[in-house]
Amino acid sequence: MELIKVKNLVKTFQNGDKETHVLKGIDFSCGDGEFIAIMGRSGAGKSTFMYQISLLDEPTSGEIVVFDKNTHSMTSEEKTKFRLNKLGYVFQDYALLPDLTAVENVAVPLMMQGKSKREAYIEAKVALELVGLGHRFDNLPSQMSGGEQQRTSIARALAHKPRILFADEPTANLDNESSKTIMELFKQVHDSGQTIIMVTHEEEYSKLAKRVIRLDDGRIISDQRQ
Amino acid sequence: MPQFIRIGFFLALRQVRRASKWTTSLIIFVMTLTFLNLVVVSGILVGLIEGAVEANKTYYTSDIIISKLEKKDYIEQSPLVLNIIRSMPEAEEVSARYIESGRVEANYKSAAKEEEIDSAGGTFAGIDPVAEERLTGISRFVIEGEYLEPDDYDQVLVGAYLLKKYFPVESPGFSTLDNVEVGDKIRVTLGDITREVRVKGIVKSKVDELAYRVYFVDRQFRDLIGRSDYNVDEISVKIREGSDALDVKEALLRAGVGRYARVQTFEDAQPKFLKDIKATFALLGNMISSIGLAVASITIFIVIFINAITRRKFIGILKGIGISGRTIEVSYIFQSFFYAICGSAIGLALLYGFLQPYIAAHPINFPFSDGILVAPALGTTVKVAILVFTTIIAGYIPARMIVRKNTLDSILGRN
Numbered sequence: 160m161e162l163i164k165v166k167n168l169v170k171t172f173q174n175g176d177k178e179t180h181v182l183k184g185i186d187f188s189c190g191d192g193e194f195i196a197i198m199g200r201s202g203a204g205k206s207t208f209m210y211q212i213s214l215l216d217e218p219t220s221g222e223i224v225v226f227d228k229n230t231h232s233m234t235s236e237e238k239t240k241f242r243l244n245k246l247g248y249v250f251q252d253y254a255l256l257p258d259l260t261a262v263e264n265v266a267v268p269l270m271m272q273g274k275s276k277r278e279a280y281i282e283a284k285v286a287l288e289l290v291g292l293g294h295r296f297d298n299l300p301s302q303m304s305g306g307e308q309q310r311t312s313i314a315r316a317l318a319h320k321p322r323i324l325f326a327d328e329p330t331a332n333l334d335n336e337s338s339k340t341i342m343e344l345f346k347q348v349h350d351s352g353q354t355i356i357m358v359t360h361e362e363e364y365s366k367l368a369k370r371v372i373r374l375d376d377g378r379i380i381s382d383q384r385q
Numbered sequence: 386m387p388q389f390i391r392i393g394f395f396l397a398l399r400q401v402r403r404a405s406k407w408t409t410s411l412i413i414f415v416m417t418l419t420f421l422n423l424v425v426v427s428g429i430l431v432g433l434i435e436g437a438v439e440a441n442k443t444y445y446t447s448d449i450i451i452s453k454l455e456k457k458d459y460i461e462q463s464p465l466v467l468n469i470i471r472s473m474p475e476a477e478e479v480s481a482r483y484i485e486s487g488r489v490e491a492n493y494k495s496a497a498k499e500e501e502i503d504s505a506g507g508t509f510a511g512i513d514p515v516a517e518e519r520l521t522g523i524s525r526f527v528i529e530g531e532y533l534e535p536d537d538y539d540q541v542l543v544g545a546y547l548l549k550k551y552f553p554v555e556s557p558g559f560s561t562l563d564n565v566e567v568g569d570k571i572r573v574t575l576g577d578i579t580r581e582v583r584v585k586g587i588v589k590s591k592v593d594e595l596a597y598r599v600y601f602v603d604r605q606f607r608d609l610i611g612r613s614d615y616n617v618d619e620i621s622v623k624i625r626e627g628s629d630a631l632d633v634k635e636a637l638l639r640a641g642v643g644r645y646a647r648v649q650t651f652e653d654a655q656p657k658f659l660k661d662i663k664a665t666f667a668l669l670g671n672m673i674s675s676i677g678l679a680v681a682s683i684t685i686f687i688v689i690f691i692n693a694i695t696r697r698k699f700i701g702i703l704k705g706i707g708i709s710g711r712t713i714e715v716s717y718i719f720q721s722f723f724y725a726i727c728g729s730a731i732g733l734a735l736l737y738g739f740l741q742p743y744i745a746a747h748p749i750n751f752p753f754s755d756g757i758l759v760a761p762a763l764g765t766t767v768k769v770a771i772l773v774f775t776t777i778i779a780g781y782i783p784a785r786m787i788v789r790k791n792t793l794d795s796i797l798g799r800n
Contacts, residue, residue: 215793268708
């Protein structure tokens with residue numbers, strides 16, 4: 160089953176009179192249970208591509224169909240609701256909310272899904288324990304290391320059981336050891352059936368993925384299964 | 386409870402709880418000042434006039450003032466009227482006064498010519514010193530000398546506005562007496578009668594009616610003006626606490642007092658210009674308060690806007706992970722509400738716990754009144770509601786502006 164289908168995706172940034180074409184007509188599809196690494200040199204358009212297919216940004220033209228729904232016809236609020244229920248995100252800089260503790264950060268999307276605070280906290284704690292942060296429930300992001308923050312971010316992205324997990328250079332700000340821990344986590348969740356689309360520029364970690372897509376100058380230059 | 390309110394509250398609570406204590410204190414401080422500006426400025430302006438009105442009531446008219454009918458020289462059947470008043474259970478104290486216009490003169494012995502004599506026109510009042518003291522506590526205004534005793538004869542209290550020493554005003558048609566001290570002899574002329582009396586004390590008050598008068602003991606005054614029928618010109622009635630002045634006035638009219646005298650409550654007796662000034666000052670106060678409110682709204686707008694701008698990334702993250710825009714807006718509304726309520730609560734505590742009682746105990750010394758701080762509960766509640774509403778709007782607008790921005794632009798900090 161195809162979860163995402165992209166046709167002729169174009170993204171152009173306008174800066175005054177100057178136009179920068181970042182994505183120049185991409186066709187792509189992602190099946191259920193895949194682990195895809197999107198690679199490319201800096202400026203190749205890999206993050207921009209991920210933002211379009213993860214409904215965080217609006218493409219300039221082209222068609223994105225997610226779970227058989229054309230995103231072009233979706234309102235901003237519908238996309239927000241869609242992200243809440245179907246997608247999970249791990250950002251390069253963790254993107255945790257600084258006023259919320261680890262458990263609160265993970266619980267907020269669950270509460271938004273309609274769960275009671277108690278239920279959401281229980282599920283958030285389970286998710287945090289799964290990423291090895293059982294001892295950090297009540298810590299604020301500022302009281303945790305980079306690796307712990309990224310693990311919290313992964314717990315938040317997975318706690319509501321998304322159909323697709325998007326990760327944008329999840330190890331870019333981490334030391335080697337923390338990076339390995341994070342990638343091991345990704346492997347584990349993929350092994351349990353989770354679909355993952357990850358942007359990375361590190362060859363070592365791309366090897367964990369089952370499919371590697373390489374971008375250059377806004378175009379897919381290779382799409383290999385491994 | 387709707388989801389967006391529940392989570393909006395959850396986010397707001399944590400944001401406030403974990404925000405910088407200094408920033409939170411500063412915002413609440415601004416809100417407190419705004420609240421005080423709203424209530425105190427107009428309250429003092431109204432209080433200026435209210436102070437004068439209160440003083441006029443307390444020290445002159447009391448709750449009910451009964452005066453002679455138009456075209457009559459005095460209150461006819463005064464003893465009967467007084468009996469009716471004294472028989473009413475609501476009447477606590479009564480003071481009847483004889484009032485006549487006349488002239489008062491000083492240095493008439495040393496003046497070589499008639500034109501050199503210091504003279505001033507004034508109102509003469511014959512009072513029962515004991516009843517008057519019980520009703521108005523007039524002795525507190527005797528700033529020099531002593532208050533009258535019931536058996537004083539040829540001794541008077543002189544209002545300070547008749548003395549140049551206290552009221553150095555020279556204007557056409559108005560004159561005051563120079564060099565008059567306690568113990569000096571002055572000459573009073575009432576109609577055809579002229580009498581030399583000794584100044585026993587000087588009365589100074591911001592209530593004009595008290596400070597323009599020359600006071601005699603009623604017994605002597607009655608003889609001087611030939612009022613052997615005991616008909617007086619003015620009766621002030623203080624009613625018991627819990628009684629209503631309007632009810633007492635109506636009861637007096639029903640008892641027939643209206644046939645002999647004009648019966649007014651202290652509010653009826655207020656001059657129209659005083660009521661007009663009161664309304665004007667209230668309007669002026671509201672205008673000044675409105676400017677204060679606008680300034681506060683802009684301040685809160687800027688504070689929340691800066692807060693939202695600096696938290697733009699986190700607003701983007703919230704939207705990114707699926708939190709609806711409405712939920713985020715509600716969280717900012719709750720924060721604004723919190724600041725407004727805290728500011729108002731501290732303001733209310735300061736207002737009713739300190740400012741109002743302090744100013745009541747130490748009135749502001751204005752030339753024409755002892756200003757108090759007027760802050761009725763209903764008016765204050767309305768102002769709290771206005772402040773809260775304005776603050777919520779001032780907090781909502783910037784939050785909405787940021788929430789409407791592109792999610793990814795917010796997360797990445799792009800313009």
